[in-house]
Amino acid sequence: MSERCRAGAAPIAGLILSIGAACAAAASAGQATARPPLDSPHSSLAIIVNTQNTIDELPLDGLRRILLGETTRWPDGRRITVAMRDTGQAERNAVLRLVCSMSDQDFTRYLLQATFRGTLQTSPKILDTPNGVRRFVFNVPGAIGYVRGDEVDGSVKMLRITGTLSEKRAFGLTLPIK
Amino acid sequence: MRLTPSTRRRCACAWSAALVAIAGSRAQAQTPAQTTPDQPDRALIQQLQKRVDELEQQVKDLQAQAAEERQAAERAAEAPAQPPEGMRDMLTPLGLGGLQIRGFNDIDFHAYRDNGQVNTFSLGQLDLFLSSRLASDFSTIGEVVFEADENNGFGVDVERLLLQYSPNDWFSLGVGRFHTAIGFYNTAYHHGNWFQTATGRPFIFRFEDNGGILPVHGVGVTVQGQIPSGAAGLHYVAEIANGRRSGSPGDEPVQNVEDENAHKALNFALITRPTRVLGLQAGISVYRDRLEPADRPAIDETIAAVHFVYQIPVFEQLAEAIFIRHVPSDTDRATTTTTFYTQTSRQLGRYRPYFRYEYLDAPPGPVFGNDLGRSYGPTIGVRFDAAPPVAIKVEYVRLTGSIRAQTNGLTVQFGFTF
Numbered sequence: 063m064s065e066r067c068r069a070g071a072a073p074i075a076g077l078i079l080s081i082g083a084a085c086a087a088a089a090s091a092g093q094a095t096a097r098p099p100l101d102s103p104h105s106s107l108a109i110i111v112n113t114q115n116t117i118d119e120l121p122l123d124g125l126r127r128i129l130l131g132e133t134t135r136w137p138d139g140r141r142i143t144v145a146m147r148d149t150g151q152a153e154r155n156a157v158l159r160l161v162c163s164m165s166d167q168d169f170t171r172y173l174l175q176a177t178f179r180g181t182l183q184t185s186p187k188i189l190d191t192p193n194g195v196r197r198f199v200f201n202v203p204g205a206i207g208y209v210r211g212d213e214v215d216g217s218v219k220m221l222r223i224t225g226t227l228s229e230k231r232a233f234g235l236t237l238p239i240k
Numbered sequence: 241m242r243l244t245p246s247t248r249r250r251c252a253c254a255w256s257a258a259l260v261a262i263a264g265s266r267a268q269a270q271t272p273a274q275t276t277p278d279q280p281d282r283a284l285i286q287q288l289q290k291r292v293d294e295l296e297q298q299v300k301d302l303q304a305q306a307a308e309e310r311q312a313a314e315r316a317a318e319a320p321a322q323p324p325e326g327m328r329d330m331l332t333p334l335g336l337g338g339l340q341i342r343g344f345n346d347i348d349f350h351a352y353r354d355n356g357q358v359n360t361f362s363l364g365q366l367d368l369f370l371s372s373r374l375a376s377d378f379s380t381i382g383e384v385v386f387e388a389d390e391n392n393g394f395g396v397d398v399e400r401l402l403l404q405y406s407p408n409d410w411f412s413l414g415v416g417r418f419h420t421a422i423g424f425y426n427t428a429y430h431h432g433n434w435f436q437t438a439t440g441r442p443f444i445f446r447f448e449d450n451g452g453i454l455p456v457h458g459v460g461v462t463v464q465g466q467i468p469s470g471a472a473g474l475h476y477v478a479e480i481a482n483g484r485r486s487g488s489p490g491d492e493p494v495q496n497v498e499d500e501n502a503h504k505a506l507n508f509a510l511i512t513r514p515t516r517v518l519g520l521q522a523g524i525s526v527y528r529d530r531l532e533p534a535d536r537p538a539i540d541e542t543i544a545a546v547h548f549v550y551q552i553p554v555f556e557q558l559a560e561a562i563f564i565r566h567v568p569s570d571t572d573r574a575t576t577t578t579t580f581y582t583q584t585s586r587q588l589g590r591y592r593p594y595f596r597y598e599y600l601d602a603p604p605g606p607v608f609g610n611d612l613g614r615s616y617g618p619t620i621g622v623r624f625d626a627a628p629p630v631a632i633k634v635e636y637v638r639l640t641g642s643i644r645a646q647t648n649g650l651t652v653q654f655g656f657t658f
Binding site for chain 2: 113123124126127132133134136139141162163164165167168171172174175177178179180183184197198200201202
């Protein structure tokens with residue numbers, strides 16, 4: 063290779079390397095935005111109850127029984143009221159998938175059939191916003207709901223979910239299990 | 241009174257402003273030589289006092305607003321029919337409100353395989369399901385069915401009517417007309433065919449007015465609830481009811497207003513739903529009654545049922561066996577009817593192919609009206625959920641035995657809920 067060619071190749075190689083590095087950086091940046099760390103608050107779900115509730119932790123199957131209307135009372139006898147987000151929300155889909163192993167349609171049909179059988183007296187309450195869920199849980203002593211981890215504030219109590227699995231994930235959201 | 245953090249912050253700001261204002265006014269009042277405030281100072285104090293009053297009023301308003309919001313949410317939790325703005329009952333979009341009414345119907349086409357039956361279109365049961373939560377622990381459900389008979393005339397039946405009292409998860413009392421907790425299918429599925437995977441019930445669970453041999457309806461009292469049992473997830477059901485009429489085969493089989501004898505039917509069921517395995521259920525039930533057919537000795541009836549069910553949205557496996565034992569009072573010769581069925585289905589997107597196999601062996605006797613003998617055979621079909629409330633089912637039945645003429649052939653069913 064002539065000296066002239068070598069002189070011309072060096073900047074091209076540098077350009078290729080720099081483009082490659084830029085692509086790698088962009089890819090890693092893209093990955094960072096698309097897939098936040100699992101323990102980041104905005105990618106995790108928080109199960110919340112009223113601050114008067116004496117429960118601090120709940121097994122995963124106990125949470126499932128509450129959502130499916132099989133358990134209707136807290137240990138102190140207070141009626142459980144489930145607060146949910148509307149259809150199509152990622153939080154709702156994630157909770158149904160992670161806790162009940164159901165799609166939204168399966169869940170709606172399940173509730174309808176439970177009502178038809180006479181085993182379900184009250185269906186979950188639907189709230190439009192995370193703030194609405196929080197305020198409902200704050201105001202109703204027997205309420206239980208879910209919001210993203212970074213949407214929890216001091217007005218509600220976050221439950222610790224226990225179970226056999228360490229962590230479950232769906233729709234980009236995790237349900238931390240201790 | 242408990243306030244939300246935002247309300248608490250607003251109250252805190254208001255009080256801070258008030259305190260600063262008071263402190264400011266005192267500081268000004270204690271200015272050099274502690275002299276009596278002159279005219280401009282007095283005006284300032286009055287102005288600050290007015291501001292404090294205003295802020296106090298704002299705090300009161302915020303507290304009242306928070307209290308109102310809390311009361312509204314509590315009322316909404318108790319009375320789902322009147323939720324506050326921005327909140328609604330989950331099933332409201334499907335049409336359920338205060339007195340909740342839901343309809344089920346199906347329209348069928350039968351192409352019978354055996355002679356003696358002509359191919360036909362038929363209207364299924366128009367089923368209106370009513371439910372209402374009456375108070376915190378009281379609710380009611382009802383099921384009114386409009387159905388055409390073999391003469392094409394419509395009749396109306398109240399298939400279920402139950403007042404329920406449910407103070408906790410361990411005790412729920414119901415009085416009225418209900419589906420007897422014999423086995424699994426009878427209480428899992430009622431009159432709306434839309435819920436069922438197949439076009440109809442297994443023949444052992446057919447309704448009394450459709451050739452069924454079980455007392456699937458009862459009028460009386462039913463008690464059920466959970467048994468504290470940890471992961472075993474035990475449940476119980478205990479029922480006392482009028483039982484079925486047996487005086488004459490032509491009589492209405494469900495004794496809605498008058499029992500033919502003083503003996504009451506008793507039923508007890510024990511069910512396990514292990515908490516760790518979603519959808520798994522197994523159980524046994526025992527039903528006892530005394531029948532009094534016309535011109536015959538009384539018969540002691542015992543119906544024992546055992547079931548195993550695994551049912552999750554994408555898969556179901558049902559298996560039930562039922563034994564009906566009749567012992568006439570004038571002899572020790574007992575007769576036993578043996579029956580079972582198994583059903584498997586798998587969801588593949590919007591399709592759900594299914595397979596059912598049924599078996600019935602009934603000895604001749606006076607209770608069932610006609611000699612059923614032995615019948616058995618498969619059912620194969622597919623359910624297609626065209627839309628969430630609409631299901632189209634295509635099914636082929638091929639039974640061997642005395643009841644085949646009523647069932648064998650192809651059925652296309654359009655089932656829907658509204």
